[in-house]
Amino acid sequence: MSRKATALLVIAALALPLLALAAMIGEQEWLRSRVTVLNVAVRGVDPRDLLRGHYLTTALEWNWERLPQPEADGRMPEGALCVTAIDAQRRPRVRFLPDSAEDRAMARNCLLVIPGGLWASDRFVPDALATSDGSIRLFVPEERARELERLMRNRPGALTVDLAVRADGHVSIKALRIDDEALGH
Amino acid sequence: MIAEHYLKRWQGAGLIDDAAVERISAWEATHRRPIWLWALSGTGALAIGLGVVAMVAANWEDIPAAVKLSGAMLLTGLVAAFVFVAWLRDRAWPREIGALLLFGLVIASIALIGQVYQLQSEPWQALLTWLALCTPFLALLTFTRLVGTLWFAAAVLTWFSASETLEPLIRTLGSASARGHFFHVLFYLPACLMILVAVVRGLWPPAEKQGELMLKLALAGLTGAVSMTVITIDSRLIDQVAPVEIWLGAVATALAAMALWFGGGEMQRRHTLPLLGVSFGTWAVALLLAHPWNPDGGLEDTITFEAIIGLLFILYWSAIGWLAARTGQRILFGLAFTVIGLRLLVLYFQAIGGLTATGFGLIGGGLLCLALSWLGWRLTQRLARGTPP
Numbered sequence: 001m002s003r004k005a006t007a008l009l010v011i012a013a014l015a016l017p018l019l020a021l022a023a024m025i026g027e028q029e030w031l032r033s034r035v036t037v038l039n040v041a042v043r044g045v046d047p048r049d050l051l052r053g054h055y056l057t058t059a060l061e062w063n064w065e066r067l068p069q070p071e072a073d074g075r076m077p078e079g080a081l082c083v084t085a086i087d088a089q090r091r092p093r094v095r096f097l098p099d100s101a102e103d104r105a106m107a108r109n110c111l112l113v114i115p116g117g118l119w120a121s122d123r124f125v126p127d128a129l130a131t132s133d134g135s136i137r138l139f140v141p142e143e144r145a146r147e148l149e150r151l152m153r154n155r156p157g158a159l160t161v162d163l164a165v166r167a168d169g170h171v172s173i174k175a176l177r178i179d180d181e182a183l184g185h
Numbered sequence: 186m187i188a189e190h191y192l193k194r195w196q197g198a199g200l201i202d203d204a205a206v207e208r209i210s211a212w213e214a215t216h217r218r219p220i221w222l223w224a225l226s227g228t229g230a231l232a233i234g235l236g237v238v239a240m241v242a243a244n245w246e247d248i249p250a251a252v253k254l255s256g257a258m259l260l261t262g263l264v265a266a267f268v269f270v271a272w273l274r275d276r277a278w279p280r281e282i283g284a285l286l287l288f289g290l291v292i293a294s295i296a297l298i299g300q301v302y303q304l305q306s307e308p309w310q311a312l313l314t315w316l317a318l319c320t321p322f323l324a325l326l327t328f329t330r331l332v333g334t335l336w337f338a339a340a341v342l343t344w345f346s347a348s349e350t351l352e353p354l355i356r357t358l359g360s361a362s363a364r365g366h367f368f369h370v371l372f373y374l375p376a377c378l379m380i381l382v383a384v385v386r387g388l389w390p391p392a393e394k395q396g397e398l399m400l401k402l403a404l405a406g407l408t409g410a411v412s413m414t415v416i417t418i419d420s421r422l423i424d425q426v427a428p429v430e431i432w433l434g435a436v437a438t439a440l441a442a443m444a445l446w447f448g449g450g451e452m453q454r455r456h457t458l459p460l461l462g463v464s465f466g467t468w469a470v471a472l473l474l475a476h477p478w479n480p481d482g483g484l485e486d487t488i489t490f491e492a493i494i495g496l497l498f499i500l501y502w503s504a505i506g507w508l509a510a511r512t513g514q515r516i517l518f519g520l521a522f523t524v525i526g527l528r529l530l531v532l533y534f535q536a537i538g539g540l541t542a543t544g545f546g547l548i549g550g551g552l553l554c555l556a557l558s559w560l561g562w563r564l565t566q567r568l569a570r571g572t573p574p
């Protein structure tokens with residue numbers, strides 16, 4: 001192989017990680033630009049992630065019109081979350097939409113429909129945020145991790161997240177808020 | 186310094202004359218490699234990479250996300266440019282260290298993006314992305330054993346971080362007949378795959394030494410995987426094995442064997458193919474023996490099972506010792522002998538009922554160790570004189 005061809009190969013190999021990282025950032029920014037933002041309270045405890053730093057393991061506290069009921073065999077039904085109203089503070093009122101023909105027809109009355117799963121009768125996790133155990137990880141500054149954990153325990157509802165929801169129901173976490181004030185950046 | 190020490194010894198023994206000493210000394214002086222400087226700079230690059238990751242993990246809220254991301258991209262770009270210039274000017278040391286630094290910065294940037302955008306992906310997905318993005322430039326531009334070892338460690342870490350995802354996949358393949366843990370597969374498969382990677386890597390002349398080291402690490406991993414499988418079966422940690430698990434091991438072994446056959450040199454084939462074959466044989470036999478051994482059987486049954494598994498372990502390490510003796514590898518031979526001795530000691534204690542049974546058990550065990558050490562020393566000395574035991 002000629003020196004010129006080798007140089008092009010080397011440039012391509014060195015540029016690959018840079019282009020990929022830029023693409024990852026660009027993708028996230030693009031996703032965030034076409035969204036409806038919902039503000040949802042969280043609850044949980046605080047373990048650690050060595051790679052991405054301190055995180056809180058949380059669950060989302062939805063404002064249910066009525067709690068979903070398990071099926072006859074005790075399993076939680078498959079379905080999606082229907083956002084029926086959003087208040088001035090961007091807090092959503094929600095209803096569970098099981099996967100039945102009748103309920104799919106009801107989806108037309110929803111402001112947003114978010115695909116996901118029920119891990120308990122009050123614990124709905126959007127598909128895009130789901131981890132292997134149904135919890136959600138919120139990365140927080142190291143020096144504030146303990147404070148936020150105490151806050152979640154002592155003042156439920158004080159810690160909330162801004163969820164960026166696309167028209168297709170894809171959800172990402174946009175910001176963390178303490179008493180409606182955005183944390184950090 | 187080491188060369189001077191040996192030159193003096195050989196000169197004193199009359200093996201070489203003054204002229205030869207001068208020629209060798211002159212050659213060593215012109216080909217001297219600053220090993221310690223390499224080690225220091227490699228440590229420095231590693232420390233910088235880890236430091237950046239730690240800073241990302243601290244998640245400084247005082248710095249806006251846009252600034253953090255721009256800074257990370259700028260730094261990564263500058264280091265990539267530095268590596269390219271070093272390659273262009275054929276400067277080996279800056280190129281290797283720069284590439285190592287870039288390796289660290291890419292994972293730090295992936296972690297930073299995950300943190301800023303609160304991405305919920307599993308750690309193995311981030312690690313796999315990291316490897317996929319970095320392997321091309323590492324393969325093209327780095328040839329040292331240090332970088333090869335670090336890449337090897339990163340690949341193994343990525344594999345094991347995905348074990349929670351891989352185990353259900355293996356369980357699905359095996360259907361209802363697969364129960365218990367799957368670490369016998371999770372350890373064996375990557376060892377065979379890394380043999381394949383090491384052989385392919387060694388095919389490129391500049392990376393031959395790197396490939397050789399990676400092959401040694403992969404073979405060490407293979408030996409460890411097989412030994413661990415036998416030990417865990419002895420401990421009843423592996424319950425029942427589905428045929429598909431042995432088939433997976435067979436396919437992985439076949440791939441590694443083909444790589445060694447077609448890609449390895451004559452010496453490599455002679456040394457490693459028998460080891461690969463013996464390893465697979467032992468692993469497969471151990472898994473076949475893992476079928477519940479007469480669960481209603483009494484103590485006699487348990488002792489028989491433990492004796493058979495113990496014997497299998499000893500036979501495996503005897504084969505390793507024999508291969509080491511044939512290829513003149515004294516250290517490996519000594520290790521094999523030690524491992525066999527320890528396993529015999531364990532068998533001895535299992536037979537007499539354990540440490541608490543009697544003081545004579547300890548004395549007997551100690552005498553056994555001394556006897557084996559004496560025998561092992563005699564055999565190793567014979568090996569050193571060129572007479573295989």
